[in-house]
Amino acid sequence: MTQSRHTKGLKNIESLYGEMGANGLKANAKLAPKFDEYICDFAYGDIYSRQSLSLLQKQIVTISSLITQGCVPKELKMHIHGGLNAGLSEEQILDICVHCLPYVGFPRVTNALETAHQAFEERKQK
Amino acid sequence: MTQSRHTKGLKNIESLYGEMGANGLKANAKLAPKFDEYICDFAYGDIYSRQSLSLLQKQIVTISSLITQGCVPKELKMHIHGGLNAGLSEEQILDICVHCLPYVGFPRVTNALETAHQAFEERKQK
Amino acid sequence: MTQSRHTKGLKNIESLYGEMGANGLKANAKLAPKFDEYICDFAYGDIYSRQSLSLLQKQIVTISSLITQGCVPKELKMHIHGGLNAGLSEEQILDICVHCLPYVGFPRVTNALETAHQAFEERKQK
Amino acid sequence: MTQSRHTKGLKNIESLYGEMGANGLKANAKLAPKFDEYICDFAYGDIYSRQSLSLLQKQIVTISSLITQGCVPKELKMHIHGGLNAGLSEEQILDICVHCLPYVGFPRVTNALETAHQAFEERKQK
Amino acid sequence: MTQSRHTKGLKNIESLYGEMGANGLKANAKLAPKFDEYICDFAYGDIYSRQSLSLLQKQIVTISSLITQGCVPKELKMHIHGGLNAGLSEEQILDICVHCLPYVGFPRVTNALETAHQAFEERKQK
Amino acid sequence: MTQSRHTKGLKNIESLYGEMGANGLKANAKLAPKFDEYICDFAYGDIYSRQSLSLLQKQIVTISSLITQGCVPKELKMHIHGGLNAGLSEEQILDICVHCLPYVGFPRVTNALETAHQAFEERKQK
Numbered sequence: 001m002t003q004s005r006h007t008k009g010l011k012n013i014e015s016l017y018g019e020m021g022a023n024g025l026k027a028n029a030k031l032a033p034k035f036d037e038y039i040c041d042f043a044y045g046d047i048y049s050r051q052s053l054s055l056l057q058k059q060i061v062t063i064s065s066l067i068t069q070g071c072v073p074k075e076l077k078m079h080i081h082g083g084l085n086a087g088l089s090e091e092q093i094l095d096i097c098v099h100c101l102p103y104v105g106f107p108r109v110t111n112a113l114e115t116a117h118q119a120f121e122e123r124k125q126k
Numbered sequence: 127m128t129q130s131r132h133t134k135g136l137k138n139i140e141s142l143y144g145e146m147g148a149n150g151l152k153a154n155a156k157l158a159p160k161f162d163e164y165i166c167d168f169a170y171g172d173i174y175s176r177q178s179l180s181l182l183q184k185q186i187v188t189i190s191s192l193i194t195q196g197c198v199p200k201e202l203k204m205h206i207h208g209g210l211n212a213g214l215s216e217e218q219i220l221d222i223c224v225h226c227l228p229y230v231g232f233p234r235v236t237n238a239l240e241t242a243h244q245a246f247e248e249r250k251q252k
Numbered sequence: 253m254t255q256s257r258h259t260k261g262l263k264n265i266e267s268l269y270g271e272m273g274a275n276g277l278k279a280n281a282k283l284a285p286k287f288d289e290y291i292c293d294f295a296y297g298d299i300y301s302r303q304s305l306s307l308l309q310k311q312i313v314t315i316s317s318l319i320t321q322g323c324v325p326k327e328l329k330m331h332i333h334g335g336l337n338a339g340l341s342e343e344q345i346l347d348i349c350v351h352c353l354p355y356v357g358f359p360r361v362t363n364a365l366e367t368a369h370q371a372f373e374e375r376k377q378k
Numbered sequence: 379m380t381q382s383r384h385t386k387g388l389k390n391i392e393s394l395y396g397e398m399g400a401n402g403l404k405a406n407a408k409l410a411p412k413f414d415e416y417i418c419d420f421a422y423g424d425i426y427s428r429q430s431l432s433l434l435q436k437q438i439v440t441i442s443s444l445i446t447q448g449c450v451p452k453e454l455k456m457h458i459h460g461g462l463n464a465g466l467s468e469e470q471i472l473d474i475c476v477h478c479l480p481y482v483g484f485p486r487v488t489n490a491l492e493t494a495h496q497a498f499e500e501r502k503q504k
Numbered sequence: 505m506t507q508s509r510h511t512k513g514l515k516n517i518e519s520l521y522g523e524m525g526a527n528g529l530k531a532n533a534k535l536a537p538k539f540d541e542y543i544c545d546f547a548y549g550d551i552y553s554r555q556s557l558s559l560l561q562k563q564i565v566t567i568s569s570l571i572t573q574g575c576v577p578k579e580l581k582m583h584i585h586g587g588l589n590a591g592l593s594e595e596q597i598l599d600i601c602v603h604c605l606p607y608v609g610f611p612r613v614t615n616a617l618e619t620a621h622q623a624f625e626e627r628k629q630k
Numbered sequence: 631m632t633q634s635r636h637t638k639g640l641k642n643i644e645s646l647y648g649e650m651g652a653n654g655l656k657a658n659a660k661l662a663p664k665f666d667e668y669i670c671d672f673a674y675g676d677i678y679s680r681q682s683l684s685l686l687q688k689q690i691v692t693i694s695s696l697i698t699q700g701c702v703p704k705e706l707k708m709h710i711h712g713g714l715n716a717g718l719s720e721e722q723i724l725d726i727c728v729h730c731l732p733y734v735g736f737p738r739v740t741n742a743l744e745t746a747h748q749a750f751e752e753r754k755q756k
Contacts, residue, residue, distance in 0.1 A: 031743040032724040034550070042546050043228035043736060046538070050224060052217040060183055061222050064190035065229040071449040071701040072737035091178040094410040096187050098176060102169035103191040103357040106421060107450035113409040157365040158346040160424070168420050169358060172412070197323040197575040198359035220536040229735040232547060233576035239535040283617040284598040286676070294672050295480035295610060298664070302476060304469040312435055313474050316442035317481040323575040324611035343430040348439055350428060354421035355443040449701040472662040483607045484673060485702035491661040547732035554728060556721040564687055565726055568694035569733040595682040600691050602680060606673035607695040 006037075009045030015055065016044075016082040024078070059083035060096060067100045070108040073115045080119040090120055132163075135171030141181070142170075142208040150204070185209035186222060193226045196234040199241045206245040216246055258289075261297030267307065268296075268334040276330070311335035312348060319352045322360040325367045332371040342372055384415075387423030393433065394422075394460040402456070437461035438474060445478045448486040451493045458497040468498055510541075513549030519559065520548075520586040528582070563587035564600060571604045574612040577619045584623040594624055636667075639675030645685070646674075646712040654708070689713035690726060697730045700738040703745045710749040720750055 003011075013021035029036035048058060059082055066076040080093055088096075097112040129137075139147035155162035174184060185208055192202040206219055214222075223238040255263075265273035281288035300310060311334055318328040332345055340348075349364040381389075391399035407414035426436060437460055444454040458471055466474075475490040507515075517525035533540035552562060563586055570580040584597055592600075601616040633641075643651035659666035678688060689712055696706040710723055718726075727742040 028740070031740065031747065032728050034554075035728065035743065038546070038550060038728075038731065039228075039736060042542070042550070046542060046546070047225060047228055050221050050538075052215065052221045053225065057183070057186055057218075058225055060186045061190045061225045062229060064187045065194040065226050066737060068191040068194040069229070069700065069737065070447065072741065075737040075740065089178065092183075095176050095178045098410050098413065098416075099173060099179065099184055099187045100191050101357070101416065102165075102173055103188060103195070103359060105353070105355045105357045106417060107355060107444060107447065107453040110406070110409065110453065111450065113413065117409065154362070157362065157369065158350050160428075161350065161365065164350075164353065164420070164424060165358060168416070168424070172416060172420070176412075192359060195322065195359065196573065198363065201359040201362065224536050224539065224542075227542065227735070229737060231731070231733040231735045232543060233570060233573065233579040233733060236532070236535065236579065237576065239539065243535065280614070283614065283621065284602050286680075287602065287617065290602075290605065290672070290676060291480075291610060294668070294676070298668060298672070299477060299480055302473050302664075304467065304473045305477065309435070309438055309470075310477055312438045313442045313477045314481060316439045317446040317478050318611065320443040320446040321481070321574065321611065324615065327611040327614065341430065344435075347428050347430045351425060351431065351436055351439045352443050354417075354425055355440060355447070448699065476662050476665065476668075479609070479668065481609045481611060483605070483609045484669060485607060485696060485699065485705040488658070488661065488705065489702065491665065495661065543732075551729060551732055554725050556719065556725045557729065561687070561690055561722075562729055564690045565694045565729045566733060568691045569698040569730050572695040572698040573733070593682065596687075599680050599682045603677060603683065603688055603691045604695050606669075606677055607692060607699070 005041040005045035007045075008049045009040035009043070012044040012048040013040065016059075016085055017078075018085070020081070055086045056083070056088060059086045059088060063093070063096050064100060067097060067108060067112040068104050070104070070111065073111065076112060076115050077119045077122075080116055081123070084119070084123070090116075093119075131167040131171035133171075134175045135166035135169070138170040138174040139166065142185075142211055143204075144211070146207070181212045182209070182214060185212045185214060189219070189222050190226060193223060193234060193238040194230050196230070196237065199237065202238060202241050203245045203248075206242055207249070210245070210249070216242075219245075257293040257297035259297075260301045261292035261295070264296040264300040265292065268311075268337055269330075270337070272333070307338045308335070308340060311338045311340060315345070315348050316352060319349060319360060319364040320356050322356070322363065325363065328364060328367050329371045329374075332368055333375070336371070336375070342368075345371075383419040383423035385423075386427045387418035387421075390422040390426040391418065394437075394463055395456075396463070398459070433464045434461070434466060437464045437466060441471070441474050442478060445475060445486060445490040446482050448482070448489065451489065454490060454493050455497045455500075458494055459501070462497070462501070468494075471497075509545040509549035511549075512553045513544035513547070516548040516552040517544065520563075520589055521582075522589070524585070559590045560587075560592060563590045563592060567597070567600050568604060571601060571612060571616040572608050574608070574615065577615065580616060580619050581623045581626075584620055585627070588623070588627070594620075597623075635671040635675035637675075638679045639670035639673070642674040642678040643670065646689075646715055647708075648715070650711070685716045686713070686718060689716045689718060693723070693726050694730060697727060697738060697742040698734050700734070700741065703741065706742060706745050707749045707752075710746055711753070714749070714753070720746075723749075 025036045025040060028039055059079060062079045063083055066072055066079060083093055093116050097109050097116060101109050151162045151166060154165055185205060188205045189209055192198055192205060209219055219242050223235050223242060227235050277288045277292060280291055311331060314331045315335055318324055318331060335345055345368050349361050349368060353361050403414045403418060406417055437457060440457045441461055444450055444457060461471060471494050475487050475494060479487050529540045529544060532543055563583060566583045567587055570576055570583060587597055597620050601613050601620060605613050655666045655670060658669055689709060692709045693713055696702055696709060713723055723746050727739050727746060731739050
């Protein structure tokens with residue numbers, strides 16, 4: 001509880017993405033001054049450290065929000081990897097996409113399902 | 127498994143909303159021909175009957191999508207009730223809203239939190 | 253063809269909304285300098301004067317776009333009146349809403365149907 | 379009237395897309411279990427079988443909704459083909475895009491017009 | 505530079521909203537645990553403390569983003585007050601709304617202009 | 631003041647984009663009849679000629695709106711060039727993106743920052 005926001009953020013990033021997360025942060029650091037700090041300390045430090053939802057449940061929230069936005073496929077793919085790392089099965093990832101159908105319609109869900117299969121494919125190739 | 131889509135839909139609506147669900151369907155029937163049928167048979171019959179996610183997890187998906195859309199507070203409130211009925215605690219509902227912060231920003235989350243408190247208030251008054 | 257953009261705009265507004273249109277323009281004039289001019293000359297003068305779609309078809313475009321946006325119920329109601337004035341039946345208005353279901357999902361369509369019934373109700377009271 | 383939802387859906391898909399539609403369905407079947415069934419039976423069986431709008435008018439609704447969403451160019455292109463197959467002229471397709479200008483602004487309409495020209499180009503090459 | 509994020513945030517909130525800001529924070533504190541802290545420390549502490557844009561320019565960014573979202577009129581009104589406090593004239597606020605026309609269309613801009621006039625009205629009544 | 635809308639539009643386009651603007655207009659002319667006229671006369675003639683905001687401030691509005699939309703990266707890149715031509719520094723462009731974080735979330739801002747760096751790169755290569 002006395003861990004700093006930054007330490008908590010790094011830990012949450014590592015448990016979701018392993019090495020890929022650290023590399024992602026470095027890439028974000030090049031985008032704008034302190035941008036990596038905001039991602040690590042605010043998004044993963046403050047927000048991902050809240051207690052009432054499990055990490056798996058948090059990934060369901062994140063993935064559902066990104067499917068709904070419809071215009072951020074790269075972030076969606078990253079968080080699908082995070083969801084699988086947090087314990088969601090591939091079937092569950094597909095069912096999160098399909099469950100959004102009555103709320104966002106077919107076009108966005110079709111695109112999300114294609115993104116999910118790209119993520120699944122990437123894991124096979126490792 | 128040999129239940130009709132309609133029977134499955136009615137059952138899923140009842141387990142989420144009890145009597146309120148049946149009344150909601152009747153109201154939807156007045157909006158357009160077959161509109162209640164689509165809600166019951168497609169949304170709650172087909173989609174809510176998929177197996178890999180629990181009912182509680184499905185409500186997390188629905189609520190996260192509606193928070194992200196930002197313009198459907200009435201539907202969000204209804205599904206917050208559904209989420210509480212499916213076993214989510216009030217704290218978890220608030221944390222679903224807050225977990226959306228890094229993805230949709232403060233304005234939509236502020237509105238979602240206000241909608242959540244309205245739903246909590248309605249339950250106290252029953 | 254030698255009519256000015258402004259004259260064409262006024263004519264298109266009148267054929268869609270009658271007197272209500274002229275009053276609407278006056279209200280818009282108070283919102284910002286030249287705002288009524290842009291609505292009349294650009295939206296109704298330039299755009300509504302294009303030839304390949306009928307006025308009824310143009311209203312289908314407008315209504316479908318506003319349903320999809322989900323956050324502009326007042327404008328949607330106004331254009332539903334315009335659609336009815338252009339010859340769409342109430343049944344067709346409801347079917348435009350319902351036809352959006354597979355593309356935008358139930359929450360926005362539910363709200364659009366409610367807006368449509370409000371418009372129908374307003375016409376009965378005249 | 380006694381046709382099944384599935385038969386109606388297949389028929390509506392064929393009249394809009396011919397062979398391309400059947401291939402599309404097969405591709406959708408690979409995305410998630412029953413996803414092709416939902417598209418065929420719900421979107422094209424239930425929704426596209428409603429009576430008050432013509433097939434051409436339904437395509438105007440669909441295309442206008444997808445232009446407005448702005449983030450689903452692949453689906454937009456497919457439905458522009460469907461619209462041309464339903465009897466819309468290329469000029470009318472462009473005018474649907476341009477008619478959205480006052481409602482969604484230039485950036486989305488510019489992208490939609492480019493998608494339309496891609497669809498026109500594909501038809502020339504057949 | 506050695507000020508804490510919290511102190512910086514409180515200062516930025518006060519310079520934009522005076523007493524109204526402190527009351528707003530208290531209201532946000534009731535919405536969810538730490539929600540006021542995120543607003544104060546992240547939004548107003550981290551983000552509003554960046555150096556290259558003036559406070560007036562930052563308010564132009566915020567207001568333009570909220571106009572574009574279209575579904576957060578309460579937040580838009582609050583930030584219009586903030587913009588006026590940062591030195592924007594009422595004419596400039598209206599011109600920010602009107603400048604969004606080619607990018608978001610008439611319906612959202614009409615609503616934003618109405619929200620702006622509500623804010624102007626509130627200031628007269630003080 | 632007696633300049634035509636078209637002349638004003640051409641002048642505003644030239645001051646923002648130089649030669650690139652004239653070429654852009656020609657490309658837009660091919661998309662649909664009169665589409666280049668609407669862009670030049672309405673967007674750049676009517677709207678960009680309003681007086682209360684400076685050209686630099688107008689670009690802040692435009693860029694903030696396009697970041698928020700999230701689905702129009704090509705238009706965003708063009709207007710980032712316009713913003714730099716109007717006097718915004720690269721640091722200010724990045725800070726406009728980052729200032730949107732509390733309003734639109736990380737995914738859209740990440741994409742906007744990447745688009746900004748693409749624009750910066752293009753200018754180095756000239």
